[in-house]
Amino acid sequence: MWLKRDLRLHDHAPLVSAALRGPLICVYIVEPSLWATPDAARQHYGFVLESLRDLYRALRVLGGRLHVLTGEAVEVFERLYRAQPFEALYSHEETGNWPSYQRDLAVGRWCRSRGVTWREFPQFGVVRRLADRDTWHGRWEAFVAQPCLPVPGAITFAPLPWADVPPPSADALGLAPAAPPHRQPGGRSAGMAVLEAFLGERSGQYRGGISSPLSAPTACSRLSPYLALGCLSLREVVQATRRQLADLPPTADRRRAGLTAFISRLHWHCHFIQKLESEPELEFRNLHRGYDGLRPAPEEGAGWNPAHFEALVTGRTGWPLVDACVAMLHDTGWLNFRMRAMLVSVASYPLWLHWRPVGEWLARAFIDYEPGIHWSQMQMQAGTTGINTTRVYNPIKQARDHDPKGRFVRHWLPAMARVPDAWLFEPWRMPPDVQARCGVRVGIDIPEPPVDLETATREAKARVHALRAQPEIRAAKAAIVARHGSRRRPATSRRTKRPPAGQLSLDI
Template sequence: MTALVWFKRDLRIDDHQPLYQAAKSGAVLPLYIIEPDYWQQSDVSLRHWQFVAPALHSLNQQLSALGQPLLVVKGPATAVLRQLCRQFNISAVYSHEETGNLWTYQRDLAVKRLLQDLHIPWQQYRQFAVFRGLTNRDNWFKLADNWLKTATAPAVNRLPFLTAASWDLSELTPERRSDLALCTTIQSAGAARHTFNSFISGRCDNYRQHISLAAKAVHSCSRLSPYISYGQLSLRQLQQQSYLAMKQASTQRRQQGLQAFFSRLRWHCHFMQKLEDEPAIEFFNMHRGFDGLREADFNPAHFAAWRHGNTGYPLIDAAMRCLLACGWLHFRARAMLVAFASYHLWLHWRPLALHLAQCFVDYEPGIHYAQIQMQAGTTGINPNRMYNPVKQSQQKDADGQFIRQWLPQLRQVPDSWLHTPWLMSKSLQQQYGCVIERDYPSPIVNLQQAQQLARARLSLWLKQHDQQQWQQQQQTVFSRHASRKRPPTNKRRAARGQLSFDW
């Protein structure tokens, strides 16, 4: 008996239920497919491949140590699987469930039809606390907690040798006509376990205090997101090990840091469940009453300035330029980028989502689209987060360390002017080597006017709609997607359909 294990976004051997189950039946063919059409999707970029390629080498080393190397093949999944199932007389295919973009969903449907035609069973296992066919969220937290506490899959100690797998990723690199530049610095795909250990043993001490501070978050955040997104680390193992470390913490500060991390890690699957329950949120507003709100007013010049970090607001631009270079940002900066573009620039969230998906090395579709819509204010059940970029800059990067790192033209500007350089006199601009419109752009919009206009547009939009239908749609969204641990005050506010602004 030969079982095929299809690795997708689960590039590890620890807590790998498909690999464990397949190994019990006999010989195993471990497979990763490089799908050319996938790499042409509008939410994908080669900087993702920049992380995946070394992750595949690492996985191959782990599998080779067990006795059977990884097979990497380039081509459409259905064609590759058809050929291999016949060549190796495959008795069953094993994989993890995937909550991906629409393309991967349609690909999985095609694979399902193929394997049914070939009379080969496809065994899929849960990788996250995400449940297919869930009718509502009422019992989700209990289901998730129960699954995350279950024992992890036993280790596979040996795989009988089946076939040699020789491949050169330089020859298999996906092609893409136009793309973002590759990251100038990127997290090492081979440092997953080291990154986790360094966090729970020390870096977590400042997690709670520094998670939203631009210059400090890069060191105090866990930095585990790409390893979770591509499955190099098991989320279930992380939950259990983080909880154990929290209970064994030697100091109160460390315990509090790990408790805050554990709490936020818990929300990972909550957001993934949203896309699993409603794949359409990749393309459409969660609350369909917002259809038409921003589409007609989309400003390409504003979008271009935002995506290149040229808006004239230092913290906004520094965050975007950091992301373009490194492929990672802390959460507050991600939220601020989307909120500024959605409200102050009045841009529709879909182009923002595609650009950021290509930028984020840790792009996880199941989290990405729900978070983008939450920050853009189109869920109908979350408050409108209209961040003030100047206030955020003064609070989250008071000494300008982050801004000066990513905006070298502002390095000589003193703290008193750094967050609002356009207010400097001409003589001060010359003195500090930052002439507005020559060295750094002036603000793309007037902050106060843009804020007032956004609030007025939202208020008018709500008044123009039938309130009963609006609230019915809100209730539908709430029933399908809302956390059942939301404070009662927010529930009542959502039910009333009131707009609120989180400054």
């Protein structure tokens, strides 16, 4: 049984099926080539190791052992096969990054060359070789409604044909030393504790609390890293949420609204991963190819602005809410969805940066990096899908709406604590005498924005909209909607009478 991003024993179809076949070896492979990719980070490896320790203990209770092997997958399987031939390989399907997709193709070729049957099972409500989206919602509902699989009561384990070797260190894998000191811990035990706390207590804050960076750390479920690494199964989370909904008393309106909205987000989770499953190239190519060349990429040289990129990733843009979000991200590895969208919007419009290098940076920064959601959202927020409404978040307006008293900004940016309330949202405009009185120097303690926000945003939107208006760009939209658009019309919100065609509304 090959474990990848499914680090649990509960509701684990490969384990249940493999246990019926005969003696079983459970392996996780640390693949150096995958940890060398630009979306991999030290914090991800630490989370994986913590999850593997949890899994190791769970297998020991069953009388088995988890073997953590190091090497490229095909090489490891070949070595194992030569030492102890096996007839079948069991795993979950993985919708990962492009290198993992190419790795899976190579493993498939190896299995065929050795006569090994490779049985893969769905991990999420994502459908392999999906022809179109017409039946997708019904198939998602059928998947999450299936009973969760219990851990098998009897498993015969086979020994590894060589001595176990400890996994390599993060340094040995060449992972950059920086890591958020206060990220969430890995492992199923930690994930179950977060799930229980959310369903039992915090879900009442979910609706209305997930947008503000002040309330979001407790209002959001915080389950995303445990779903991304498979410490919890999507199906068990959906079913646990529905059970909690059914048991709520009639007076629990806020919790009912929160849990209902949360289930909508779980559906949304698979909807976006399905995009990458159906079109793996969207990780590095514009979903709508008519947008190629819109923003310059670093490798193209001319037009790419390294100073803008450096200001963003170091939290020195001068827009307080943006820089505070980057500071929180560096410390915790997590941000709520609206603040993530704002970062990508600022990068894509006023800073006019290509989504790919920004996405690689954010992939390393997010402890809950899920390739399918991540790259779909990067393109959607950057406006290169061709089917979604242009989303542009003004960081000054977002600060006024979601941090009006500056509590979040002043917590994460110590220099802002000395800035008077009158200059909280645009501190770079402080007159010299005000700077002197509060002891804050614009351009030193607080950076100046690299561009005028209003002008740069207006010019960027004009470029995007001019491209969208071209007949050949509009003509190509229908094919993208047919392949990737949602077929489920969500409930309308108070702010929008009707969601834009072909997209899921997030106004939940």
